[in-house]
Amino acid sequence: MALITVDESKCRRCGFCARACPVGIIALGEGFPATGFPTTIEKIEKGCITCGHCVAACPAGALAHRGMKPEECPPLAPGWRLTTEQVGQLIKGRRSVRNFRAEPIEPEVIADLLDIVRYAPSGMNSQTVSWKVILDEQEVQFLSLAVIEWLRTLGDDFPYSVKGMLKAWEMGRDPILRKAPALIVAHGAADDPMSSASATIALATLDLAALPFGLGTCWAGFLTMAAAGSYEVATALGLPPGHRMLGGMMIGYPEFEYARIPTRNPADVIWG
Ligand SMILES: Cc1cc2nc3c(=O)[nH]c(=O)nc-3n(C[C@H](O)[C@H](O)[C@H](O)COP(=O)(O)O)c2cc1C
Incomplete structure (x- = not known):
């Protein structure tokens, strides 16, 4: 079968x-x-690279790719770009959520979320980011504990306040995964040079895409560091052989909403 097929009666x-x-x-x-x-x-x-741009760019639906027919590629709805005001509110209104309601997330909700996130860009359209979804709060806590155990082994050269985190843990708080009811881990082949950037982009997309679901998220940076530095944490994650954690997101329903947009530094730009 040819790589592309063109319906000449439709092609402009x-x-x-x-x-x-x-x-x-x-x-x-x-x-x-x-x-x-x-x-x-x-x-x-x-x-x-089977990106489908040839099919998507055709205004007449005349071109089919071997791996993608125009009928499989839905037309965009008018107004899909939203307004600068709407996008600005979404991006500025997103916050790292560290206070979650003790309410489980239905697996269907995460499945719907990841079904959107899979459209995030990936290096060479490789689409090699994989996910592990943990919906059991106890399992999330077990991972926090594994990170805490790793922190105990570190000296003072760790760039964050280990003492403060250990103290918080001992006081019943969870400075690692914030008692999140769920965790989403992005993982990929350890020898894939593009996977790390693709996963970061996918996670940033997920961070925003979670908002209309009423969900709140927070990057799981300490867990990601621990997964790279500790055999025990990496093992506790239970990823497929040859895969490594590329990033992660705590996720749950927020206990409260933010009322204002905090200030941020002006964009640091050199105009060429
Ligand atoms: C790569 C990365 C790792 C992060 N890791 C953590 C983390 O482990 N725990 C945490 O509470 N927040 C973490 N954060 C959230 C940042 O602290 C947060 O983005 C920052 O304070 C700004 O707040 P905002 O996201 O609400 O704008 C991380 C953010 C990024 C981008």
């Missing part, structure tokens, strides 16, 4: 598919630039 020969292709494997046929139908350049076809 606009060339958007060729211009959208990030690896330049689509050319317009005879009569280039605008008179031919799109075809692939066979010699470089194997460079295709």
Whole structure:
């Protein structure tokens, strides 16, 4: 089967598919630039990253990719970009939530959330970020304890106040995973050079995508550090062989809402 198939009765020969292709494997046929139908350049076809830009850019639904038919790619709803005001409120209104209601999250809710997050960009469209979802509060607490045990082994050169965290733990608080009812861990192959950036982007996407679900999130930075530094913590996570934790997010229903947007530094920019 050809990599791309073009319905010539629909194709407007606009060339958007060729211009959208990030690896330049689509050319317009005879009569280039605008008179031919799109075809692939066979010699470089194997460079295709199956990103679907050729299908998505076609305004006529005329182009099908071997792995993606236009019928499988829903049209965008009008107004999908939202307004600068709406996006600004969402980004500025998001907070790291560290106070969660003791209320479990239904697995379907997390499944719906991850179904959105899977559209986050990934290096070369590799889509190699995997997830481990822990919905059992006791299991989350067990991981906090494993991090605390690791912190006990560290000297004073750790850049954060270990003493303060150990004291908080002894007083019944959880400075590691904040008694979150659930945890989402992003993981991927330890030898994949793109996976770390892709996972960070996926987690940042998740952080925002959780908001309309009424969920609050907080980056699990200490757990991520501990998973890299402690065999015991890495083992407790129970990730597949060859995989490592790439980042994580505490998640749950917030105990209270924030009423204002705190100030932040102005953007530090050098204009070229
Ligand atoms: C990479 C990263 C790791 C973080 N790790 C933790 C963490 O382990 N525990 C925590 O309470 N907050 C953690 N945070 C949250 C930051 O403290 C928080 O983003 C910052 O204070 C700003 O607050 P805001 O997110 O509400 O704007 C982390 C944030 C990032 C980006």
